[in-house]
């Protein structure tokens with residue numbers, strides 16, 4: 195059972211890593227996950243979305259909420275000295291929660307949780323809070339990500355290399371590590387979904403963004419491996435690979451080359467930037483029961499960038 199509107203409890207202002215919930219979702223959850231037998235009950239399925247404070251993750255949260263989902267909206271909400279641009283703020287994350295609206299009973303569809311995807315304890319606690327609050331978990335969207343670079347790969351500083359691998363690759367693995375057990379705790383027949391935001395840079399090299407591209411190639415290997423491990427469970431694992439999208443990260447990627455974001459659209463057959471809602475539409479389809487035949491796939495939404 196949901197434990198009430200979001201506004202009746204404080205929104206975390208720092209990483210969620212205190213209290214007994216760290217010791218395990220199943221052991222400490224006051225409402226055992228899997229106790230809600232129907233995927234689409236009166237209160238709807240539940241998604242855990244990282245990077246939900248803005249951009250593609252925020253668009254996914256809003257679109258899922260608009261189609262009846264409840265959403266744990268997770269974001270670090272803190273800038274990172276390794277990056278050359280600001281990350282989402284707590285206010286932006288709360289605005290996403292507000293935009294997700296309320297259900298027929300006036301209960302907010304989304305729950306804001308601040309957590310860094312590099313912090314396993316924070317992610318474990320965030321999943322525990324999600325299942326405690328909503329009573330179940332049906333889909334995970336690993337959209338948290340960041341970009342940094344500008345040097346040839348052999349001149350890339352350790353700090354940039356580590357930040358790119360830890361946020362973009364290890365962050366997806368840590369999200370799976372925290373959340374896949376909760377997906378598997380749903381009763382059969384399951385319709386669990388793990389969706390990672392990969393990149394066109396998962397299949398092509400990106401000069402002067404080698405660490406980012408290497409991490410995104412790694413996401414593809416991780417997701418394909420997960421798909422094999424989850425075979426037969428009713429839980430799928432897929433990667434969605436955007437081209438350059440009109441977000442803060444898209445702008446930061448262009449800045450690496452001293453370009454405007456629109457200049458990167460020359461790599462798209464469509465010669466235009468993608469909008470976050472276009473990427474979110476594919477992610478939301480993957481989250482839906484209609485995608486049951488798709489697992490271990492890299493699904494491009496790149497305006498034709500990788501078609502030539």
Ligand SMILES: NC(=O)c1ccc[n+]([C@@H]2O[C@H](COP(=O)([O-])OP(=O)(O)OC[C@H]3O[C@@H](n4cnc5c(N)ncnc54)[C@H](O)[C@@H]3O)[C@@H](O)[C@H]2O)c1
Nearest residue numbers: 245247249250270281282310311338339438439441443444
């Ligand atoms: N924008 C593009 O052109 C583009 C292209 C290909 C792939 N992608 C991928 O799409 C995903 C979303 O990117 P976006 O364009 O919306 O970027 P964005 O910068 O607008 O949003 C990314 C979000 O992730 C959050 N975040 C960053 N580091 C985090 C951490 N350590 N823990 C938790 N949250 C963290 C940020 O605060 C931000 O809200 C990323 O994985 C990115 O690699 C984006």
